[in-house]
Amino acid sequence: MHTETFVPSLGWALPFVGLLLSIAVLPLAAPHLWESNLRKLAIAALLGAPVLVLYLRVYPRALVHTAEDYVSFIVLLGGLYVISGGILLEGDLEATPRTNAAFLGLGAILASFVGTTGASMLLIRPLLQTNRERRHVAHTVVFFIFLVSNIGGCLTPLGDPPLFLGYLLGVPFAWTFRLFVPWLFTVGLVLAVYALWDRRAHATETRVDLKRDFYEVRRLRIAGKQNLLLLAGVLAAVACLEAPWREAVIVALALVSWFRTDAELHRANRFTFHPILEVATLFAGIFVTMLPALHILQARGAELGVREPWQFFWATGALSSFLDNAPTYLTFLALARSLHLPAEVVGVTHDLLRAISLGAVFMGANTYIGNGPNFMVRSIAEERGVKMPSFGGYMLYSGGVLIPVFLIVTLVFFR
DSSP, X not given: OOGGGOOOOGGGGHHHHHHHHHHHHHHHHOHHHHTOHHHHHHHHHHHXXXXXXXXXXXXXXXXXXXXXXXXXXXXXXXXXXXXXXXXXXXXXXXXXXHHHHHXXXXXXHHHHHHHHHHHHHHHXXXXXXXXXXXXXXXXXXXXXXXXXXXXXXXXXXXXXXXXXXXXXXXXXXXXXXXXXXXXXXXXXHHHHHHHHHHHHHHHTSOHHHHHHHHHSOEEXXXXXXXXXXXXXXXXXXXXXXXXXXXXXXXXXXXXXXXXXXXXXXXXXXXXXXXXXXXXXXXXHHHHHHHHHHHHHHHHHGGGGOOOSHHHHHHHHHHHHHHSOHHHHHXXXXXXXXXXXXXXXXXXXXXXXXXXXXXXXXXXXXXXXXSSHHHHHHHHHHHHTTOOOOOHHHHXXXXXXXXXXXXXXXXXXXXX
């Protein structure tokens, strides 16, 4: 058997499906079980072991390539997480609709350059501090998840994990700048909806709360400014270097940040390694178990009947809403390659890659489980006393705001 043409049977995709369902269901059905990273590792290992044995026997070269991609992926996410954890933005502005919209707009820009996780962790605490005198805050956090934790991160491979995986597969670093127009259009639409919503909510606040908000203003200040230069160093490393030098530089920059940042600043940020260890644990299982699914799609993907850009946008987005958007991106990229259309970039057309990229990044905002930062932002908000909507309640927000926006995006960009 030529290993390059190895196609496993359909049943070998079940461990991948099982792991993705575990990620989607267990945080809600068994939160105590799911909170331990060791238990996540056990689940990932249990589901990944059969696939690992299969590929060690039949196609070990695929495991080597997967391991290389996994290391690059985790090093980038870990570097951005550690360095952004050394930056503290604190203060208390007047929580007007204009101020809140400015926070969200700034976050949507930062998300592409420091990652959706980095931008979310950097801005959610000062946003909550600014709005602490107001009673109607949950909608602001929901729109923050929409824009900063998801939609904003599509302009560079640093912005969201799916795009970095695409970069590792050969998508040029600057290719994502082609997404600028749909990014600007979508961010503008969602921001406009938010501005109208928050203007109405602001008008319902009590006069006492608004007066207190007006007088309890403290200028924003940034602590740990040296880490901004380190973030720029990560961007330069991704743009200019190849493996393994890229990963070595990112690790070095993260170590400099960790040891040169005041421990008090980390405590003020409530920095822990739990979130990044959770990502590393789960993605170890994902990268292994997705191998059969990817090879099956590459061989038989054309049978699914998904061919047009708008179909890829919605199919990728629908799965990214409930499963992790990074493997979803890889799955539909493999499907697009199987169609044998003109190979304009990494074996697919520009239009199909644009649809897959936007679907994976944008629609991770549709649920709490669509993208890693979503639950992190929700948890921080609830720690600060904000009553956040339930899983279903959040989907009422996304269904009422995002789905109409995405329909407009389809009509404008994927007709």
